[in-house]
Amino acid sequence: MPIxxxxxxxxxxxxxxxxxxxxxxxxxxxxHSIYQKDERRHHxxxxxxxxxxxxxxxxxxxxxxxxxxxxxxFQKRHPRDRVAYLTKNSGMVNIKNTLFxxxxxxxxxxxxxxxxxxxxxxxxIPEMQEAVLTFRDQVANN
Numbered sequence: 001m002p003i004x005x006x007x008x009x010x011x012x013x014x015x016x017x018x019x020x021x022x023x024x025x026x027x028x029x030x031x032h033s034i035y036q037k038d039e040r041r042h043h044x045x046x047x048x049x050x051x052x053x054x055x056x057x058x059x060x061x062x063x064x065x066x067x068x069x070x071x072x073x074f075q076k077r078h079p080r081d082r083v084a085y086l087t088k089n090s091g092m093v094n095i096k097n098t099l100f101x102x103x104x105x106x107x108x109x110x111x112x113x114x115x116x117x118x119x120x121x122x123x124x125i126p127e128m129q130e131a132v133l134t135f136r137d138q139v140a141n142n
Contacts, residue, residue: 044079
């Protein structure tokens with residue numbers, strides 16, 4: 001699977017690293033699998049989707065799928081994750097804006113970044129830069 005993750009419980013931080021082209025199914029399967037198999041995962045975490053060496057292939061139906069998932073979490077009163085998406089792809093800003101438009105008044109904490117330091121600062125964990133780069137290198141070298 002081209003999506004890898006690590007959880008840093010002391011920082012309440014979930015790191016996804018995408019390698020190569022990942023489908024929305026890859027992402028959603030990983031998302032659900034983590035909740036089912038890793039007791040460290042909970043709602044309300046700081047999340048970095050690091051697609052600096054990968055990309056997420058999304059279609060409009062996947063945006064609706066993401067909105068349905070967020071609506072379900074909202075209705076269950078789960079705390080929102082704060083999600084930073086790190087990418088070289090400038091088009092992801094448009095996808096984020098489309099997601100916000102389709103979501104209507106659904107509260108979301110999602111931002112797109114092209115720089116790791118800025119993403120981690122927005123998440124409130126700038127001290128995690130070395131850990132992110134180390135995990136990214138481990139994934140790339142395996």
